[in-house]
Amino acid sequence: MSVFLHEFKKLWNPKVLLAVLLISLFFYEFFLSFHIEYFPNGRPALDMQQIYAEMIEDYGHEMDETEFKDFQKKLEAAKEEAGVYLQNNDTAQELGVTSYEEYRKLYNEAENGIDVHEKIDKLHAEIMFDKDIDVFWEIQGFKTVQSHYNRRGQWNIKDTKYSSAQKKAEQIYKETDLQSILPFQIYENYKNLIQYTGILIVIVIFIVIGRLYLPDQKKGLLQLQYTSKMGRGLFWSKFSAGLMTTFLLTTMYLGVFFLLYSKNDTSMFWSSELSSFSFGWPLLSWYDFTFLEYIGVTVAIIYTLAFCTAVISAMISRMVSSYMVLVGLQIPAAILLILLISSFLLVYVFSLTNALWVYWVILVGLIAGSGGFLFFRSRREQRVDIT
């Protein structure tokens, strides 16, 4: 145990940790902060967020047809409110616009160049941007939600390449009627955040665990270490110190991440199923997860990735004899892992975008690959000449 502690302490080298901390801050600044500070991003995204939140309050996590009728009533009420506004607006009066429908019709249809067009354009700019009248933005939000709900399940899937996924999508539609209330923007926002968090954690683990074996070897400590009672068992002591460090770092990073993520205030959607009417069909999931379960899955994947990264980085660290080779091998390994993360593992994982086996082959392959790497190196370790 005390050897473990010694090795553990050596990994937490202040210089390296300082560099890692700075790199993490910059990484947050460049890739993550936007999705936290600007969420929801502008209007009507902000209005939709409120509408969805209200829907959860009123209907629970699903909206059935009767509830949808109620929802439409709200839309009508908003339109009436907008009508009142228009009736009190001089420009609208001049144009003879008295209701929201008339206003939209004129705005969409007035031909370019004519006087009416110029006026309605000006009115539109005044309402939406200069005065930022809430109800008009709300109506846009309502209408987007409404059209998503109305068009749910009406996909135009022609590509036969996705036949199994297509069947699954049809099946989900049949079984759930896609009534789940989970806004796409929330799902998307989480994807962006968790993807970069995953990449950051992988990079950090690469850096920290890369120093597991090589420094002692370079300092020439192996002769004393391997002839002590602990001997070649030190390989495993160091390895467990590496895993412990990996676990702690990953947990710390995820902890900070979820703390920051809580600012986005998405908890009311956690119990909603992923079979949402606001998703395109490729984003539906092979498994019937709720959003919270999906978050859990991504967390599990990040831990898996972190441990696989730790194993790969540790084995590289044991096998090379110079820092240049260490970094030179870490770079391609990191690039490959990041490609896997940003194409499969942390972007809509287990969604119908890819066949189900693709996810499992990658996950199992990663675990088996790094496990095999560890197994062979540890066996070799028992009989390798230390010269």
Added chain:
Amino acid sequence: MLEVHRVTKNFRQFTALEGIDLQFDRGIYGLLAPNGAGKTTLIKMLVTLIFPTKGEITYNGENIIDLDEKYRDILGYLPQEFGYYKNYSPEKYLIYLASLKGLTKSEAKEKIPELLALVGLKDVANKKMKKFSGGMIQRVGICQALLNDPQVLILDEPTAGLDPKERARFRKILSNLARERTIILSTHIVSDVESIANEIVMIKNKQVLYKKRQEDLCLLLEGKLFETKIPFEEVEQFRADYSVLAEKQEEGKMMMRFAVEKGDRDQGWTTVSPTLEDVFLYIFEEETDLTGGIV
């Protein structure tokens, strides 16, 4: 009892040692050989850093590889060069190694000041090692080898970097320890082992050439070693005719120390009694050019 049975070590195509047989009992053994003779290879096998290609090494009848940590638990080893953390103090460094050697923290805390006092490093126990001289580092190395009170103590060039006073102190420590332990001392500095080694092992051409007590080794040259003074003009010829072990200028002439296996002896020669150094030089004559020239 540490025994080497018919051990061969190959590095790819190259054979470093071939069919070595050796027994080490209690006492101090001096491993003498010129550089590159396979001394370090033998030592690294004795401490399980590398493994024999053929044959086995046993301790009390059991293979040291199978004994695993039971063997390393009674082993102390000081390598020729060893690594340390520049920012550690000797105390911190020894605590780390003690934990690797399976000592508890309290055992280590008790043992470390004792050992540091033994090698005269008590005052710098908490100073960072990056400012230490080579001799101080070497003494820290001796400390770590003794940490676990080893039954088998293997020292590779232990006196490198030590000044004469420290050497003397070191020899005294070893003599005291040797009563109930096996100590193997590898060196090419003859004077290191001369006074304290019970037996000398000489390795030549990948094999053990001699394993004898010092006195027995010296018998090899008994009556064959002479000294004489010759004029400088004859030096060249003299070197060609006899195996010269040492020469020095004296009173305008050259004093030659040389060995004669058989044949006539000149009247002007004085017979001298051989030292271990003479034997070493005589045996490894072809590897060491005694005239000081470059081979």
Added chain:
Amino acid sequence: MIKYEMKKVFQSPLLLGLLLFFTSINVLLMADHIPSRGSVNVLSDIVGTYGEKATEETLHSMESDLQEGLVWSNSHVEGERYQSLNEALNDSDAPWKESIPQKRYEQLQILHLYSQTGSQADAFYRELDFTTFSSSVIQQHGLSGGAADTVRSQFKKIEGRKQEVAANDEHLAFFFHGLTFKMHTFLFKEIGLILLFEVMALVVLLSAYVSTYEFEQRTDLVVFSTKRGRKLMRDKLAASLCSAGIFAGGLTGLTLLVYFILFDYSQLWHSSFSNYFMRETPVPYISWWNLSFIEYVGLFVALVIAVQLIFSAISWLLSIWLKNSYLVYLAFAVVLGLFLWIPGLVPGHSPLIFAAQFSPFILMLNPHAWFTVNNPMTMFSYYELMTILSWGIGLGGLSLFRLHRFKYQAIS
């Protein structure tokens, strides 16, 4: 001596392996665009047939060929005929499309595209007024005071340059249709940006390797006490720079070689860079000088190498300080982050906001806008040169200073 130091780099299988690894990544990146290769490459035939510029004459002869095409199309239609080729090509459910040779049809489609675009060019440049952009740029970046004045005066210069482009007929040179194929973005932004990061990874690695070699191999005591002594560190700087240049040129060269084999630019080398066809956004690309495409590529490669030399020098400076290549790598990452982060901190009213852009790290992020007027934050005609020169001189001075210090530094 420099030769021996460089040998360390070129005899390292790892660095050469990484060079190949990055090349293959870049080739994979190009694979995405291979499906559109056929239609992209048609342009070579067009230029071969009609000439390099969409002058009135050229457009006229294109038009007559298109008329022939209309006749040809109509020959496949029964009953009602198309009045214009436009109508024929845009009729998404025309029954005849399946009965005609696809190749000829596609060629016709593309010829039509270029002819249409070419005929709009003059009018487009006439209407385009850069001075009107300043207010939106000022608003978008939240500028005021001196910074805003700088923007306004720069846009005036750009407007002048635009008029020059139109007068020279630079805008009429044929190039791949930007709105359709986005070849400029693809080559200089997608591939170019990744290439810059790849070379950076290589260059930092090799410079740190050469420069920390003696400290890591513990040969420092021997080497720095030889006759050459501390001057070796100067050789290492030179070797780092040379190797960095060769690796940067090598990876860029390999990547461009594969790219130009896959995509046919053979007829476009001498097309003006500032042409209308290449336009991908409301504003067309305009270079500060009258450059042909090949000249632009040459400048691009030179700048890639120059930027990497700066990175190499920074790595050398970090190496002489940290003496451990792993820490050098980490420190470089921190420096990179720092210099990307700083410009965001400068307040919008200060002209310093532009000064902060003069850094090789910022420069590296926008390779598609190099030498052009198209990045509002860096729209200075000598932005690239100034960045490289100022950093080059600064780093040169710093290096001399460090070398001098190193001469009297304790090595233990």
